[in-house]
Amino acid sequence: MAIWFRIIAKKYDSHETALMSRSPGRFHSDPLHEPTSYAAASLWTAWCEIAARLAVPPDPNAFVAYRVKLNEGKWADVTVEVGARDIGIVPEHLRADPAPPECRRLAATLRANGWNGLIFSSVRDRPNGRCIAIFLETLFPSQCQWERVSDEEWDTFVDQNGLEH
Numbered sequence: 561m562a563i564w565f566r567i568i569a570k571k572y573d574s575h576e577t578a579l580m581s582r583s584p585g586r587f588h589s590d591p592l593h594e595p596t597s598y599a600a601a602s603l604w605t606a607w608c609e610i611a612a613r614l615a616v617p618p619d620p621n622a623f624v625a626y627r628v629k630l631n632e633g634k635w636a637d638v639t640v641e642v643g644a645r646d647i648g649i650v651p652e653h654l655r656a657d658p659a660p661p662e663c664r665r666l667a668a669t670l671r672a673n674g675w676n677g678l679i680f681s682s683v684r685d686r687p688n689g690r691c692i693a694i695f696l697e698t699l700f701p702s703q704c705q706w707e708r709v710s711d712e713e714w715d716t717f718v719d720q721n722g723l724e725h
């Protein structure tokens with residue numbers, strides 16, 4: 561079982577919608593027809609990713625974190641150059657910001673071929689941050705469980721990383 565973390569705004573904090581991205585992303589363009597979730601291997605990487613999307617430093621009190629547990633599945637790992645080239649994408653595409661169309665084309669191809677998602681290097685937490693794009697429509701309920709990170713764990717993370725305003 562792999563553990564990942566997703567941070568979302570509190571205003572979207574409902575169990576039914578906590579995982580699904582509400583806007584286009586690196587590996588999907590239509591949230592309704594390509595339901596996708598993005599998560600990170602650590603809370604810090606998840607925070608770096610969410611903070612980069614905002615014009616001002618985010619207030620950690622406006623966010624909640626989820627622990628995403630993924631059981632088995634078919635995951636394309638494009639964190640290494642060889643793996644990326646094997647499935648038709650070059651590392652420069654994966655590092656580009658904003659994401660080029662090649663990223664969304666790769667995801668569409670993977671979806672069409674039965675993949676559950678892909679693991680990629682974080683654009684915002686280099687060099688070691690890892691992220692995952694989860695193609696929600698391809699998962700069985702037994703493959704993905706999520707739970708909200710406790711307020712105590714979140715407060716500890718915020719304190720340890722000096723994120724309070």
